[in-house]
Each structure stands twice: as structure tokens, then as C-alpha cells.
Amino acid sequence: MSKAPLHIDGRFGLENILGSGSYAIVYCTQNFLNDDIIAIKLEPVTNNPPSLKHKHCTLKQLEGGVGIPHVLWFGRELTHYALALDLLGRPLHDLFLTCNQKFRLQTVVNLGDQLLSHLGYIHSHGYVHGNVKPENAMIDILEKTVYIIDFGITKRYWNSSTASHIPFHRGRHLTGTPAFASINNHLGLEPGHRGSLESLAYILIYFLHGSLPWLNSDHEKLSGSFILECKVGTAIADLCEGITPAFANILVYSHTLSFSEDPDYDYLHYLLHDLRTAGPAPAMHSLDFDYLIPPSQNPELSESVPTCLLKATPLHRSTHV
Numbered sequence: 001m002s003k004a005p006l007h008i009d010g011r012f013g014l015e016n017i018l019g020s021g022s023y024a025i026v027y028c029t030q031n032f033l034n035d036d037i038i039a040i041k042l043e044p045v046t047n048n049p050p051s052l053k054h055k056h057c058t059l060k061q062l063e064g065g066v067g068i069p070h071v072l073w074f075g076r077e078l079t080h081y082a083l084a085l086d087l088l089g090r091p092l093h094d095l096f097l098t099c100n101q102k103f104r105l106q107t108v109v110n111l112g113d114q115l116l117s118h119l120g121y122i123h124s125h126g127y128v129h130g131n132v133k134p135e136n137a138m139i140d141i142l143e144k145t146v147y148i149i150d151f152g153i154t155k156r157y158w159n160s161s162t163a164s165h166i167p168f169h170r171g172r173h174l175t176g177t178p179a180f181a182s183i184n185n186h187l188g189l190e191p192g193h194r195g196s197l198e199s200l201a202y203i204l205i206y207f208l209h210g211s212l213p214w215l216n217s218d219h220e221k222l223s224g225s226f227i228l229e230c231k232v233g234t235a236i237a238d239l240c241e242g243i244t245p246a247f248a249n250i251l252v253y254s255h256t257l258s259f260s261e262d263p264d265y266d267y268l269h270y271l272l273h274d275l276r277t278a279g280p281a282p283a284m285h286s287l288d289f290d291y292l293i294p295p296s297q298n299p300e301l302s303e304s305v306p307t308c309l310l311k312a313t314p315l316h317r318s319t320h321v
Contacts, residue, residue, distance in 0.1 A: 008040055008082045009073055023051050029084070038072060039087050042080045051152050052081045058151045062125055067118040067147045088147045089140035096134060101210040105244070105275070108207045111137075112200065112250075113272045114146040119196050120265040122148075128157045128191050131176035132199035134206065157192060178224040179215055180206075182254075186228040194257035197268070201251035208243045246271040 007013055011033050018026040024043040031038060043052045056074040063071065073084040092111070096103060103111070115137065122129055129136075130153040138147040153175050172188045174181060180202045182195035206212050214230030216222065240248035249271055257263060 003079075008077045008084070009075060012038070012040055012073075012082075012084060014040065023047050028087075037087060039085050041083045041085070043083075044080055045076060046079075050081055052083045054154075055151045056083055058127065058154050062122060062127070062151075065118070065121045065125075067114060067145065068121070069147060069149060088138040088149065089143075089145075090138065091135065092137040092139045092146065093134040095139060095141075096207060103207045105208065108204050109272050109275045111146060111207065112204045113269060115148065115200055115203070116265065116268055116272070118146070118148045119193075119200065120263075122154075123157075123193055123196070123263075126156050127154050128193065129196055130154050130191055132196050132203065133177045133180040134203055135177075155191075174224050178222070178227045179212070181224075181227075183228065183231055186224060186231070190259065192257075192259050193261070193263050194254050194259070197254035197257070197263055198251065201247060201254060204247050204250070205240060205243065208247065213239065244275060246275055 008029070011031055012029045013032060014027040014029055016028050018028050018039060020026065024041050026039055026041045029038050029040040030036070041052060043050060052074070056071060059069060059071050062068045069088060070086045071083065072086065073082070075082060115132075119129065119132070129148065129151070131150055132148075136148060136150040138149055139145070140147075172190060174186055174188070175191065176185065176199075178186070180199045182191070182198040184198075185191055185195050202212060206215075213234050214222065214227045236248050236251055240251070250268060253263075253268065
């Protein structure tokens with residue numbers, strides 16, 4: 001990768017690296033004009049096709065949605081394309097690992113409710129995310145907001161020029177992360193709404209159980225064929241054993257959808273809201289993330305904070321898109 005410029009657009013100064021991927025690097029960046037700390041993702045202009053152009057275009061189409069990263073600037077600086085964004089909080093999967101790979105039921109319910117709303121918003125604008133997984137969510141615990149990130153393989157499912165759904169295709173390559181991909185994605189079928197919902201169901205079950213039958217400690221290295229075999233061979237009843245039936249119902253519902261069928265998001269939200277009502281706390285929209293805030297930031301909750309967070313590193317801000 002060519003050397004990154006030190007300054008972007010004459011107002012952003014690159015500082016430390018927050019993360020990197022196959023095609024780009026994310027930097028913590030200061031805006032010299034107002035001292036705001038933001039994130040900038042850099043990609044060499046020699047990348048073909050340039051992924052940041054696609055991400056920028058998609059995010060601008062989704063602009064204004066709750067839980068969608070906000071674009072501050074996009075352009076070219078010397079040998080790189082740059083995408084400037086708000087910092088989004090802490091990677092949700094990192095927090096999950098910090099808490100011994102288990103979230104409370106109400107936490108999972110509230111996470112699912114937000115992520116379901118985000119997917120519905122993305123779908124309502126004619127897009128399929130394409131890579132729904134725990135690593136592609138960020139959480140601002142203090143603001144109690146979950147963000148969905150990484151729009152690198154997001155694609156349009158709705159052809160606006162013909163006002164019609166894209167046609168169904170077979171023979172596609174698996175896209176996204178095998179561990180949380182839908183069975184149809186493994187089989188090479190065109191991705192759609194149903195696949196996103198199936199992936200979300202796997203995520204919520206994963207957060208409750210702490211694992212999935214086809215995962216090990218290094219699940220990124222497992223073959224897609226092995227994961228597919230496990231998914232097909234695991235009955236939903238076995239996958240959801242010991243947890244409330246609502247999550248099995250979400251997974252079953254995703255399997256009943258046809259390729260071009262619009263999901264009934266109200267029904268799916270109802271399944272989650274019903275769990276709030278049935279829980280020990282009264283039904284409300286306040287999110288059960290308070291117990292995840294370290295005592296130094298929320299001393300009133302120090303007695304209820306899990307031991308894992310007492311030993312955890314402080315919350316930091318990072319971003320991916």
C-alpha cells in the first residue's frame with residue numbers, strides 16, 4: 001500500500017491507526033477547524049474497483065437513518081481516496097468477548113430490536129447489506145445506540161429504473177462471512193431480505209449461547225463447506241435449545257420467505273417486544289446496556305457490573321464502514 005498522506009482536505013490530520021483490512025486503513029483523525037476527533041478510511045486509488053466509492057455512494061443513499069454511519073467528507077487526496085466519518089463507539093463483538101461471550105436476555109432482545117430496525121431501514125431504501133455479523137456492529141453504550149457497519153458488499157435489490165425487484169440467480173459465490181451467512185448464500189443463491197434475517201437470528205442465538213455448533217475459537221478459518229454441512233445438519237430445535245422460542249421463530253420465519261417477499265418487520269418486532277413484557281422489568285424502550293458500563297463511568301451501578309468489565313480495558317472509540 002502506498003504511503004498515506006499526512007493531511008486530508010487541508011483540515012484533517014491523521015493520527016493513530018484504528019484498524020485495517022484487505023484494501024484500506026482506518027485512522028483516528030483530528031479536524032483542525034473544530035478539534036473534533038473523527039475517523040478516516042484511506043484506500044489507494046490503484047485499487048480496482050475502488051471500494052470506498054461504493055461505500056460512500058451507499059451511505060449517502062442511506063443518510064439520516066438511525067444506526068447508519070454518517071459521512072463527513074469523501075474525496076481524493078494525492079494517491080488515496082478518503083472517507084471521513086463520525087466515530088461510532090466500541091465494536092460490539094469485542095464487548096461480547098469481554099463479557100465472557102454471554103449477554104443477558106434483555107440485552108440480546110434490545111440489540112436485536114435495534115439491528116432489526118436498521119435492516120428494515122436498509123431494505124426500505126432498496127439495499128441488502130450482504131454481510132450481517134457481530135463484527136459489523138458498533139455500540140455506543142452511553143448513548144445506548146447500535147450501529148451497523150461495513151457496506152463493502154451491500155447491493156441494490158430494487159431496480160429503480162424499472163421499478164422491479166432484481167431477478168433471482170443461482171451459481172453465485174458465497175459472499176460475506178460463512179459463520180453467519182444464510183444457507184441460501186452458501187448454496188450460491190442470490191442474497192435477499194431473508195438471508196439478512198437468517199444472519200440476524202444466528203447472531204442473536206450466538207449472543208445467548210456464547211457459540212454456535214459450527215464455530216470454534218478461530219471460526220474464520222473453518223471452511224464454508226464444513227459450516228454449511230453443520231447448519232443443514234443442525235435442527236432449529238437443537239440450535240435453540242435452552243433459550244426462549246422467539247429466536248427459533250425468527251429463524252423459522254426467515255426460512256419461509258420467498259426471494260422477493262418483503263418481511264413483516266412488525267411481526268418480528270412483536271416477537272422481541274413480547275419478551276420485554278414477559279421479563280422481570282416492565283415493558284419499555286430503554287435499553288439494558290447499563291450493566292455493561294464500567295463503574296468509573298457509572299458508579300451507581302458498580303455492584304451490578306460483571307467482573308469481566310472490572311478487568312477490561314477502558315472503552316475506546318473506533319470505526320469501520
